[in-house]
Amino acid sequence: MAAPSRDTRGIVDPNELLTRVRFRRHEPAEPLRHYVENYWFIDWDLSEPYASHIVPHPSVNLTFERYAEGRSAGAEGHGGPPVGVVTGVALGLFTKKLTGRGRVCGVKFRSGGFRPYAPDVPVIHWTGQELPMGDVFTGAPPDIARAVTGPDDEHARVAALDAFLLARAAADDPQADLAMDLVDRIRTDATVHRVGEFAAAQGLSVRALQRLFSAYVGVGPKWIILRHRIHQALERADSDAAVDWSALAADLGYADQAHLVRDFTATVGVPPTAYAPRNR
Template identity: 70%
Template sequence: MEAPRHDTRGIVDPSGLLSRVRFRRHEPAEPLRRYVEWYWLIDWDLPAPYASHIVPHPSVNLTFQWDGADEETVPPYGEVTGIALGLYTRKLTGRGRVCGVKFRPGGFRPYAPQAPASHWTGRVLPAQDVFPRATADTARSVVSPAADDARVAALDTFLLSQPCVPDPQADLAMDLVQRIRADRTVRRVGDFARDAGLSVRALQRLFSAYVGVSPKWVILRYRIHEALELAGTRRDVDWALLAADLGYADQAHLVRDFTATVGVPPTAYAQGVT
């Protein structure tokens, strides 16, 4: 399994966010890496509120967090966040801390086999609704330590204590999503299904049950992530050429998808963050 990446794909205006918060990624314990992509930790202490915006990955996240003046005012709590279909926005105020688990696309189902992954899509719910052992004491044990290694160890301890049901279909789903992310030539669901030895309908059922969104959604989302990263780091993007490289029929289709997802056209976004 690949180690945590260092890119900022999915973060809208990453320089704005990273100038206000401390953001880190860490690997989980080796036995967990099959299903967990990385842990992500964020701490902030802001003089003024700030709204962070994320174009979500096709991943379920488990977070333990507190946001307030101190842990006594707002006790730590846990949440499970399914894949957000649109732009995810969170307002950060005062002081706070989040310790998150990003499951691999398809990797959450073995921890929650009682429901298809699509059951969690678009939902945010208390962690204890999914993980009965995710009590307030659990949240406190993860969030309270000052040192990253202690927080990571607490996350490892919690996840290693959870029932996990190995499932070859989850492995297949994770592999297929990784192929979509890594291979820019994957553009059409029909072609991708055929290359995977599946019918389109079987591929769609697999993604609904184990990823939580359709294969077409995943393909489009990774395209937008790439366009978002380029728009935020370069001023000389040839949008017509990029649209062709990403498999769009023309530049207008890319601009439409980008605008619908991020809220502004790519050129306007680039002018605002570069």
């Protein structure tokens, strides 16, 4: 049931995060795996506040959240009842302030895989938004957030997530399959640097590719190419004590190191040469 937990792509300073929280991934039930990438669980018990930072993936997440103190980032006061939240693709750095004790049980949908669960609305409608799950999943059981976050037994949490999603029975959608396949190609093919060339190689016009991604992914193909570059740069900085940033820029398809530095700084908040020593 457990899925690999060491994939830290997109986490800013992953070693620091993993010393503050318990982070695990689990596989969903087999019928769900076509559209759902994984379940991810975070539990924490902190003596002082901690802010986690994520360079988001092009994925929609459904989270069930329980806070003993502080309802959400920057919140004051005591935690309320557990809640369910749908978070569209975040365009900038995603920051979450964790305080006291808490638990989040998340569903990460595959890039392009959320639309079958909300077929009436283009995924770009959710981009940059964080909404109560009832605004997206109409008719959800009123106690689902408590059913997911309540058990200490992780198998019971996984079972509650499986039951909720299996009951919604997402229909097969060939366009979702196409979008997922194209996003995977961008992620795994290091030669994909330009939208026009990529679209032509798939037998699509740039406009058709953009429409597909707007409807099923929530962001455009250029955004995904750039975001994948930053994920790779972060991963290299976290694992390599002596990054050759000029060579890495060339490997990632940048015209020069300055363009990589610009994108990295704009996304992460610090230049790569400052980030890397901080994580040694």
